[in-house]
Amino acid sequence: GIQVEQSPPDLILQEGANSTLRCNFSDSVNNLQWFHQNPWGQLINLFYIPSGTKQNGRLSATTVATERYSLLYISSSQTTDSGVYFCAVGRSYSSASKIIFGSGTRLSIRP
Amino acid sequence: DAGVTQSPTHLIKTRGQQVTLRCSPKSGHDTVSWYQQALGQGPQFIFQYYEEEERQRGNFPDRFSGHQFPNYSSELNVNALLLGDSALYLCASSQTETTVPYEQYFGPGTRLTVT
Numbered sequence: 001g002i003q004v005e006q007s008p009p010d011l012i013l014q015e016g017a018n019s020t021l022r023c024n025f026s027d028s029v030n031n032l033q034w035f036h037q038n039p040w041g042q043l044i045n046l047f048y049i050p051s052g053t054k055q056n057g058r059l060s061a062t063t064v065a066t067e068r069y070s071l072l073y074i075s076s077s078q079t080t081d082s083g084v085y086f087c088a089v090g091r092s093y094s095s096a097s098k099i100i101f102g103s104g105t106r107l108s109i110r111p
Numbered sequence: 112d113a114g115v116t117q118s119p120t121h122l123i124k125t126r127g128q129q130v131t132l133r134c135s136p137k138s139g140h141d142t143v144s145w146y147q148q149a150l151g152q153g154p155q156f157i158f159q160y161y162e163e164e165e166r167q168r169g170n171f172p173d174r175f176s177g178h179q180f181p182n183y184s185s186e187l188n189v190n191a192l193l194l195g196d197s198a199l200y201l202c203a204s205s206q207t208e209t210t211v212p213y214e215q216y217f218g219p220g221t222r223l224t225v226t
Contacts, residue, residue, distance in 0.1 A: 004153075033214060033215065035217075040219070041148075041199050041201075041219065041220045041222070042217070042219050042220070043154075043201065043217040045214065045216060045217075048214040086153055086154075088153075088154075088215075097167070098144060098156040098159055098167050098169065099156070099215060100156065101146075101153030101154050101155075102153055103152060103153050104152075104153055
């Protein structure tokens with residue numbers, strides 16, 4: 001099956017700093033999502049980005065499908081950005097398919 | 112527009128018991144997937160339901176079973192509970208009637224503790 005690796009596993013930053021989270025995957029995919037898991041366990045959709053670049057406020061993401069990686073950028077970090085960030089990928093030639101998660105990057109933003 | 116809902120939020124069971132978790136998908140979605148998330152790990156796919164049938168299954172034993180109802184809501188049943196079944200159980204909904212994989216949306220989860 002597809003393997004998903006996220007780096008770094010842990011990241012501690014001061015408020016206002018910028019960060020880049022990486023997701024590598026072992027095979028071609030046509031589904032890639034980034035999530036933020038808050039302290040209560042809720043997975044919040046950040047981006048659906050099987051290829052290309054998207055931006056939403058202070059967050060942006062880029063997926064280079066041919067090189068099998070995706071990057072999540074967080075600028076001007078706030079304490080509310082703390083939590084675990086997951087990348088999840090899938091490959092299906094029909095619609096709705098399972099997605100495979102990486103082990104996550106735990107981000108801690110210090111005030 | 113209601114998102115994905117799950118019940119109950121927390122549950123404590125004893126080894127050997129059986130448990131049923133419930134999920135209602137996001138409005139307009141017809142496919143429900145279930146995931147198990149152990150502490151400190153990423154969610155692991157259990158199975159997916161569409162048109163009231165199990166369409167895909169992950170590497171989980173037969174003690175894990177499910178059901179989807181005509182209104183697209185779903186249940187996850189776990190029999191003969193083990194301590195290792197303690198986890199956060201997440202339900203995700205998506206839409207099948209598209210030609211490309213569709214974004215999945217997750218509910219708040221049910222935290223199951225087995226003692």
